[in-house]
Amino acid sequence: xxxxxxxxxxxxxxxxxxxxxxxxxxxxxxxxxxxxxxxxxxxxxxxxxxxxxxxxxxxxxxxxxxxxxxxxxxxxxxxxxxxxxxxxxxxxxxxxxxxxxxxxxxxxxxxxxxxxxxxxxxxxxxxxxxxxxxxxxxxxxxxxxxxxxxxxxxxxxxxxxxxxxxxxxxxxxxxxxxxxxxxxxxxxxxxxxxxxxxxxxxxxxxxxxxxxxxxxxxxxxxxxxxxxxxxxxxxxxxxxxxxxxxxxxxxxxxxxxxxxxxxxxxxxxxx
Numbered sequence: 001x002x003x004x005x006x007x008x009x010x011x012x013x014x015x016x017x018x019x020x021x022x023x024x025x026x027x028x029x030x031x032x033x034x035x036x037x038x039x040x041x042x043x044x045x046x047x048x049x050x051x052x053x054x055x056x057x058x059x060x061x062x063x064x065x066x067x068x069x070x071x072x073x074x075x076x077x078x079x080x081x082x083x084x085x086x087x088x089x090x091x092x093x094x095x096x097x098x099x100x101x102x103x104x105x106x107x108x109x110x111x112x113x114x115x116x117x118x119x120x121x122x123x124x125x126x127x128x129x130x131x132x133x134x135x136x137x138x139x140x141x142x143x144x145x146x147x148x149x150x151x152x153x154x155x156x157x158x159x160x161x162x163x164x165x166x167x168x169x170x171x172x173x174x175x176x177x178x179x180x181x182x183x184x185x186x187x188x189x190x191x192x193x194x195x196x197x198x199x200x201x202x203x204x205x206x207x208x209x210x211x212x213x214x215x216x217x218x219x220x221x222x223x224x225x226x227x228x229x230x231x232x233x234x235x236x237x238x239x240x241x242x243x244x245x246x247x248x249x250x251x252x253x254x255x256x257x258x259x260x261x262x263x264x265x266x267x268x269x270x271x
Contacts, residue, residue, distance in 0.1 A: 002017070004020070004021045004024060004028055005028060005031075005032065006028060006029070006032050006223050006226050006227050006230075007227070008021060008223075010216055010219045010220055010223060011216050011220060015212065018212075018215075018216070018219075021219075022176075022179075022180075022183075022219070025175075025176040025179065026172075026173070026175075026176040029044075029172045029175060029176065029226060030171070030172065032226065032230060033172060033226075033230065036230065037169070038151070038154060038169050038170045039082060039234075040229055040230065040232070041169065041170040041171070041172060042078065042081070042082055042147065042151070042170055043082060043229040043232055043237065043240070044172055044175065044225070044226050044229035044230070045143075045147055045170065045172060045174060045175065046075075046078055046079065046082065046241075046244075047225040047226075047228060047229055047240065047244055048174075048175050048178065048222055048225050048226070048249075049075070049078075049140065049143055049144065049174075050075075050241075050244040050245065050247065051221065051222075051225065051244065051247050051248055051249045052139075052140055052143075052178055052182075052249055053067065053071070053075065053140050054244075054245070054246070054247060054248045054249075055182075055248040055249045055250055056136050056137050056140060058248060059136070067137060067140075068137060068141065070098060070101065070141070071137065071140055071141050071144060073094075074094075074098060074141075074144040074145065074148060075144060077091045077094070077148065078144060078147055078148065078151075079237075079241050081151060082237055083234075083237050083238060083241075084234075087155065088151045088152045088154070088155040088157050089152075089155065089157055091148060091152070092152045092157040092158050092159075093158075094148070095145070095148035095149050095151075095152050096149070096152075096158065096159065096160045096161075098144075098145050098148060099145050099148075099149055099160075099161060099164075100160070102138075102141055102142055102145050136181075136185075139178060139181060143174045143178070146174070147170065149161070149164045150164060150167045150170055151170070152164070153165065153166070153167040154167050154168070154169065154170070172226075175222065175226070178249075179218065179219065179222055182218055182249055182250065183215050183218065186250060187211050187214045187215050187218070187250075188211060214250065214251075217250075217251075218249055218250060221247075221249060222249075225244075228240070
């Protein structure tokens with residue numbers, strides 16, 4: 001098996017090689033960021049999270065629905081932390097409430113519910129009152145919540161949940177996980193829809209071609225984002241925040257598939 005890195009030209013790989021690459025993608029990412037501090041690891045998370053959230057938002061458009069207020073606020077806090085405008089101590093109360101809200105409201109969907117009664121303080125109630133995330137949006141909610149809580153833990157702040165008590169540095173677990181969600185859920189659905197509209201096509205062959213083409217494009221987006229994060233200087237963070245406000249993980253014309261595919265995803269819990 002050849003050695004793969006973030007610089008590997010994914011589009012040039014054979015199908016068997018591409019499968020190998022994706023199976024090891026988490027390890028490839030961790031190796032690339034092995035000697036990077038938590039801020040660059042946060043940037044790597046944020047660039048892909050921005051793409052993901054923008055993709056979800058495109059899927060919500062036209063359905064009189066907007067991303068939840070709490071998710072947008074959490075994204076803002078993460079960018080502000082990266083830019084040095086806030087510290088973890090500034091958002092530790094929100095982070096704990098955010099996790100508690102997720103645990104309570106998302107508990108049935110994600111097979112856990114460890115939120116206490118009366119979990120949400122009055123100070124942050126406005127962020128959660130009207131929030132009712134789309135199934136794909138729940139993933140971004142937990143992702144952003146996970147990052148906030150880990151940052152609080154790393155800086156020695158208050159964490160109310162034992163699974164965040166000992167965090168040495170941020171990881172990039174969510175990047176390959178979300179890539180898998182998009183590939184399995186969205187690319188598969190989209191390939192089926194395109195092939196179904198063309199009755200003269202060889203269904204199996206056409207599905208494979210569409211899936212592989214779209215899948216490869218998404219992987220290359222993520223590779224680009226992570227390489228950008230690896231070498232970004234602090235003075236570039238704000239420009240990247242604005243730039244990535246317009247990017248999606250899949251071509252915009254296909255983003256609506258997220259709203260049509262309402263199958264709820266059971267997330268495997270990280271141990």
